[in-house]
Amino acid sequence: MGSESVRLAARILADMRQGEPTTPAMRAIRRRASKQIAGLDRDTVLELAHELIRRASFARFVAYELVQHHAAAMQSITVAEVEALGSGIQSWSDVDTFAPSIAGPAWRSGRIPDAAIRRWAKSEDRWWRRAALVSTVPLNAAAGGDPRRTFAICNILLNDRDDMVVKAMSWALRALAKRAPEEVTQYLAANREHLAPRVIREVSNKLTTGLKNPRKQVTTPVART
Numbered sequence: 001m002g003s004e005s006v007r008l009a010a011r012i013l014a015d016m017r018q019g020e021p022t023t024p025a026m027r028a029i030r031r032r033a034s035k036q037i038a039g040l041d042r043d044t045v046l047e048l049a050h051e052l053i054r055r056a057s058f059a060r061f062v063a064y065e066l067v068q069h070h071a072a073a074m075q076s077i078t079v080a081e082v083e084a085l086g087s088g089i090q091s092w093s094d095v096d097t098f099a100p101s102i103a104g105p106a107w108r109s110g111r112i113p114d115a116a117i118r119r120w121a122k123s124e125d126r127w128w129r130r131a132a133l134v135s136t137v138p139l140n141a142a143a144g145g146d147p148r149r150t151f152a153i154c155n156i157l158l159n160d161r162d163d164m165v166v167k168a169m170s171w172a173l174r175a176l177a178k179r180a181p182e183e184v185t186q187y188l189a190a191n192r193e194h195l196a197p198r199v200i201r202e203v204s205n206k207l208t209t210g211l212k213n214p215r216k217q218v219t220t221p222v223a224r225t
Contacts, residue, residue, distance in 0.1 A: 005047035008037065012062060013055055023061075030065045037066065042073040049085060060094055064101040074105065079112040089127045092164055099131045104138030114149060121156040126164050129157060133168035137175045145179030151187060158194040166196045173199065174206040181207055 012033050019025045037045055049063040064085065067073045086098050106112045121132035132153050139146035150172060157165055177184040185207055188200060202212045 002044060002047055004040070005044055005051050008033070008048050009051035009055060012052060013059060016056075016059060016062065026061055027065070030062045030069075033062070033066060034069045037070065040070075042070065042076055045070045045073045046077075046081060046085075053085075053088070057088075057094070060089075061097045064097050068101040068105060074109070074111075077102075077106050077111050079106075079116045082106050082112055083116075086128075086131060089131065091127070092130070092167075095127050095130045095134055095164075095168075099134035100137055103131060104135040107135055108138050108146075114152070117149075117153060118156060121153050126162045129160065129162070130164045130168040133157060133165065133172045136172045140175045140179050143179060145176045147176060147180050147183045147187075150176045151183075154187070158191055161196060166198055169196070170199045170202045170212070173203045174212060177203060177206050 012029065015029045015032075016026065019029060037048065040048075045067060049067050052059040052063040052066075067077070067085065082103055085102055089095050089098055103112070103117075107114075107117060117132050117135055120128040120135075123129055123132075136146070136150040136153055139149055154169060154172060157169060160166070160169075173184055173187070184203065188195065188203060188207075192200060205214055206212055
C-alpha cells in the first residue's frame with residue numbers, strides 16, 4: 001500500500017470512530033473524504049478502499065462509496081478489481097453496500113460482463129449469490145429497467161431457498177416492478193411454482209399497492225353522541 005492511501009485511511013477511520021454510527025453520519029464523512037481525494041489517481045483510490053476494508057470491516061460502506069463517487073476509478077474499474085473489493089463479504093450489510101455501490105453500477109456501465117454476475121449466482125457462497133441479485137437493482141434505476149438481465153439472474157436462483165437469497169430475489173423483482181410492472185407480473189405468473197412464497201407476496205404487494213408489506217388501513221372510530 002502507498003503511504004498516501006495508508007495516511008488517508010487512518011484519518012477516515014478516526015473520523016468514523018468519533019462520529020455517530022448512522023448512515024447519514026457515515027455518508028457525511030464519505031462526502032468530505034471524496035472532496036479530499038478527487039484529484040488522486042484511480043489506483044490510489046482503490047488502494048485506499050482496500051486499506052479501509054483491511055483495517056475495519058465496518059468501513060466497507062465508506063470504502064465502496066469512495067470508489068463509486070470517484071469518476072476515474074469507476075470509469076476504468078475491471079471485473080477483477082470489483083471482485084477483489086467484494087472479497088470477504090460475509091453479511092447482508094456487506095453485500096448491500098458492495099452490490100448497489102460497486103458491482104451493479106460497474107455492470108450497468110459495461111465494465112463487468114453478464115457472465116461474471118451469472119458466475120456469482122451459481123456460487124456456493126450465499127453472499128455472492130445474494131450479490132448477483134442485488135447487483136440487478138442499479139440496472140433498474142432508469143426508465144424501462146432491464147428485464148432481460150434481471151430475469152436471467154433470477155432464473156438461476158428461482159429455487160434457492162436460502163433466506164438471504166430469497167430476500168434479495170424479492171428486492172430485485174420489486175426494483176424492476178417500478179419500471180416494468182407488466183413484465184414482472186408475467187414473470188410471477190410464469191414462475192409461481194418455483195418462487196418462494198415470500199417473493200410472490202412481497203412483489204405482488206409492490207405491484208398492487210406500491211408497498212412491500214402494506215399495513216391494514218386503520219379506521220378512526222367515529223365519535224357517537
